[in-house]
Amino acid sequence: MVTITNLHKKFGKNIVLSGIDLNINEGGIFAILGPNGSGKTTLIKSILGMVIPNKGTITVMGENIKHNSAYRNKIDYLPQIANFPSNLKVKELITMIKDLRGRTSEDEYLINHFKLEPFLNKKLGTLSGGTKQKVNIVLTFMFDCPLIILDEPTAGLDPISLIRLKEIIKIEKDKGKTILITSHIMSFVEEISDEIVFILEGKIHFKGTIAKLKKNTNQPNFEHAIASILIDNHA
Amino acid sequence: MLKILKYSFYDLIRSRWSYVYFMFYLMLGIVLLFLNTDLSKAVITLMNVIIVLVPLIGTVFGVMYYYSSKEFTELLLAQPLKRSSIFLGQYLGVALSLTMSLIIGLGIPFVFYGLFKSNAIWDFSLLLITGAFLTFIFTALAFNIAISNENKIKGFGYAILLWLFLAVIYDGVFLMFLIVFEDYPLDKLSLFGIMLNPIDLSRTLILLKLDISALLGYTGAVFKKFFGTNFGLIVSTIMLSVWVILPVLRIVYISKKKDF
Numbered sequence: 001m002v003t004i005t006n007l008h009k010k011f012g013k014n015i016v017l018s019g020i021d022l023n024i025n026e027g028g029i030f031a032i033l034g035p036n037g038s039g040k041t042t043l044i045k046s047i048l049g050m051v052i053p054n055k056g057t058i059t060v061m062g063e064n065i066k067h068n069s070a071y072r073n074k075i076d077y078l079p080q081i082a083n084f085p086s087n088l089k090v091k092e093l094i095t096m097i098k099d100l101r102g103r104t105s106e107d108e109y110l111i112n113h114f115k116l117e118p119f120l121n122k123k124l125g126t127l128s129g130g131t132k133q134k135v136n137i138v139l140t141f142m143f144d145c146p147l148i149i150l151d152e153p154t155a156g157l158d159p160i161s162l163i164r165l166k167e168i169i170k171i172e173k174d175k176g177k178t179i180l181i182t183s184h185i186m187s188f189v190e191e192i193s194d195e196i197v198f199i200l201e202g203k204i205h206f207k208g209t210i211a212k213l214k215k216n217t218n219q220p221n222f223e224h225a226i227a228s229i230l231i232d233n234h235a
Numbered sequence: 236m237l238k239i240l241k242y243s244f245y246d247l248i249r250s251r252w253s254y255v256y257f258m259f260y261l262m263l264g265i266v267l268l269f270l271n272t273d274l275s276k277a278v279i280t281l282m283n284v285i286i287v288l289v290p291l292i293g294t295v296f297g298v299m300y301y302y303s304s305k306e307f308t309e310l311l312l313a314q315p316l317k318r319s320s321i322f323l324g325q326y327l328g329v330a331l332s333l334t335m336s337l338i339i340g341l342g343i344p345f346v347f348y349g350l351f352k353s354n355a356i357w358d359f360s361l362l363l364i365t366g367a368f369l370t371f372i373f374t375a376l377a378f379n380i381a382i383s384n385e386n387k388i389k390g391f392g393y394a395i396l397l398w399l400f401l402a403v404i405y406d407g408v409f410l411m412f413l414i415v416f417e418d419y420p421l422d423k424l425s426l427f428g429i430m431l432n433p434i435d436l437s438r439t440l441i442l443l444k445l446d447i448s449a450l451l452g453y454t455g456a457v458f459k460k461f462f463g464t465n466f467g468l469i470v471s472t473i474m475l476s477v478w479v480i481l482p483v484l485r486i487v488y489i490s491k492k493k494d495f
Contacts, residue, residue, distance in 0.1 A: 011494070050312050051494040072315035079313065083306035085246065100238055100314050 001026045001147060001178045002047060007056035009042055016042045018202040020056070026146075029169065029179045031189045034199035035230060040182045041080055043199065044151055047180075048077055060147065073101070078140040080151040080182075086125025090116065090135055093124060097139055110138040113164055130156040141168055148172060148179045154188055166192060186223045198226070200233060236320035236327075239311065243328025247300070253336055256292060260340025268348050274355040275445065278362055281341070282441045285366050286434055290373040291398050293333060297377025298394045300329045302387050312495050322378070322490045326483065330374040334367045341366075361444050365437040368475045372433050373398070375482035382489050405432050422457040430471070433478045440471055 007020040016039040024030055032040050045051040047058055049065050049072065057064060063071045084093060094107055111117060114134045119127060127135070133156045140148070150169075154162055169192055173179060183189050189196065190210060198206040198213075206213060206229065210222055219225040247253055263284065271277040304325060311321045345359060377394050384390040409428050413421055429435045443462045461467040 045495070048313055050309070052492060069315055069317045072313065075313075077313040079309065083309065085304065085307040085310075087246070087250070096242060097310075097314070100311075100316065 001061060002180075003059045004043075004047070005057050007043070007046060007058065008054045009039075009046060009051060010054060016202055017046070017053070020199075020202070020204055022197065022204060022207070024178060024180070026178055027173075027176050028194040029173055029181060029192055031193035031196045032180060032182045032199065033189065033196055033226065034205075038199045039202050040199055041151060044077075044149055044180065044182065047149065048072065048075065074145050074147055076140045076143055076145045076148045078136055078148075078150040078153055080155070084124040084132065084135070086123065088124050089121055090124060090127070091120045093135070094139065094142070097142070101143055104142050104144070106144070107138060107142045110141055110168075113168070114138060114161060130158060130161070133157055134161060137165060137168075141172070146177055148177055150179065150181045152182060152184070154183060154185050162188075186226060190222045198229060200229070205229065205233075236317075236324045239316070239321055239324025240327045240331075243300075243304070243325045244332055246304075247328060247332040252296070253332055256296075256333065257336040257340045260337055261343060264341045264344035268344055274345075274348065274353050275358060278355055278358045279445060282362055282438070282445075285337075285362060286369075286438050286441075287402055289337065289366050289369045290402060290434060293330075293370045293373030294377045294394045294398045295391075296333060297326075297329055297374040298381045298390055300325070301378055301381035302390065309495055318490045319487045322382070322486050323483070326375060326378050326486060329378075330371045333370045333374065337366050337370065338363050358441070358444055362441060365440060365475075368479065369433060369437055372475070372478045372482070375479060375486065378486050379482050379489070382486060382493065401432055401434050406435065409435075426458065426461060430474050433475060436471055436474060440468075 002022070002024040004020055004022040007017050007022075009015075009017040020039075020043060032043065034040050042051055046053050047060065047065070049069070057066070059065065060071050061074060065071055088096070094111075098104060098107065111120070114137065116131075116134055116138065119131055119135075124132065124135070133153075137153065140150070153165060153169075157165060166188075169179060169181075181189070181193065193210070195207070195209055196213065197204060206216070210225075213225050214220065214222065217225040217228045219228055263281070267277040267280055268274075271280065308321060308325070312318070341363065376397060380393045380397065381390045384393065409425075412428075413425065429439050439458060440462060443459055462471065
């Protein structure tokens with residue numbers, strides 16, 4: 001599905017990714033984990049072509065993404081910080097994205113699912129953080145793409161919306177889609193992900209199932225397993 | 236690209252600033268016509284205002300729009316769109332909406348005054364065409380500056396400096412140069428110097444069209460000989476187009492390499 005070979009990226013003197021090799025197979029939920037500033041978002045943005053790597057190749061469904069934009073038709077992306085043009089109404093934004101990407105009817109179901117009807121005619125600048133995130137989620141899941149990338153999807157969501165988000169992620173997974181998630185909420189990751197990829201200082205430190213991680217680190221609890229990796233590497 | 240252009244254009248048309256800009260030109264046109272009662276004199280006064288103000292508005296608006304639509308741009312970058320079409324679409328949206336405010340704002344009072352029955356129509360059209368060129372040039376330059384500077388304050392600073400340089404400082408340096416080397420024949424050189432600055436080029440074009448080149452003395456005669464012919468007009472138009480095309484190409488080039 002996604003193949004990354006020898007990916008390097010630095011911003012000025014700051015080396016963010018140094019030689020990432022990653023192969024993500026089709027189907028299932030993959031969680032990309034790592035401490036703050038470990039390069040999770042940079043990795044995701046490289047897959048999306050928003051960050052141009054210094055070295056290395058990325059292929060998405062067999063297509064090299066360099067100088068290519070059409071492959072993004074197959075990706076749904078939920079950005080980390082929902083920043084929208086503030087003088088646009090929610091309805092207008094949804095119409096606009098539909099106009100840019102093609103027809104879909106999923107939006108009505110999603111708006112209903114996240115109870116966004118009362119906000120449709122409000123301007124995006126006036127919405128609260130959580131409501132913006134819901135709009136963000138609607139925009140992401142509106143299209144039926146085989147690859148879904150979610151960067152901190154739980155940020156700012158209330159418990160009910162979180163449950164609804166999990167439902168949607170499960171539905172999409174059952175359709176056989178590949179889902180990449182970054183999150184700092186360990187219980188959320190443990191609950192939904194099939195496999196985790198742990199990034200540390202720009203390299204992949206661990207890739208495999210949660211059970212394997214627990215075994216490797218000799219920890220019964222997932223949160224402690226992650227913490228032990230961090231402690232071992234900083235001590 | 237056309238879709239991005241459409242959305243940027245609508246977004247700007249709805250913004251308050253477009254109306255302010257439009258109303259300003261409307262008022263300017265009306266006031267000038269009332270005070271002058273002579274169409275060709277009004278055109279000259281208008282020229283002096285347009286030559287300085289249009290580049291300033293283009294610069295400030297371009298930088299402002301780029302920075303304020305950053306979020307929108309990031310949203311678009313994750314969509315299956317080419318980077319060049321995103322940035323060119325936004326650029327054209329800004330440039331076109333500014334040009335529209337200029338042309339409609341100035342056009343309405345002049346049309347009501349009886350422009351179509353007057354001989355000044357060609358002078359007036361030339362004024363609007365150079366105004367449109369200046370808008371496109373300075374919006375493109377502003378986008379260049381904004382795209383290369385993440386820091387808004389720096390971006391604004393450079394943009395204003397650029398405007399100040401081309402609108403004021405360039406002329407000063409140019410004049411000093413002419414005074415220092417006044418013993419040499421400078422007509423060809425000054426012609427060349429004017430070609431290199433879009434603001435000077437526009438000003439000279441309009442002045443010569445208005446037939447007041449006699450005021451410029453011998454140099455005026457040389458200019459008249461050059462700009463008055465079709466060749467001169469074509470060369471000037473090409474120069475103005477180059478001033479649009481080069482910055483636009485740089486927008487495309489930089490946008491392809493930039494990280495978001």
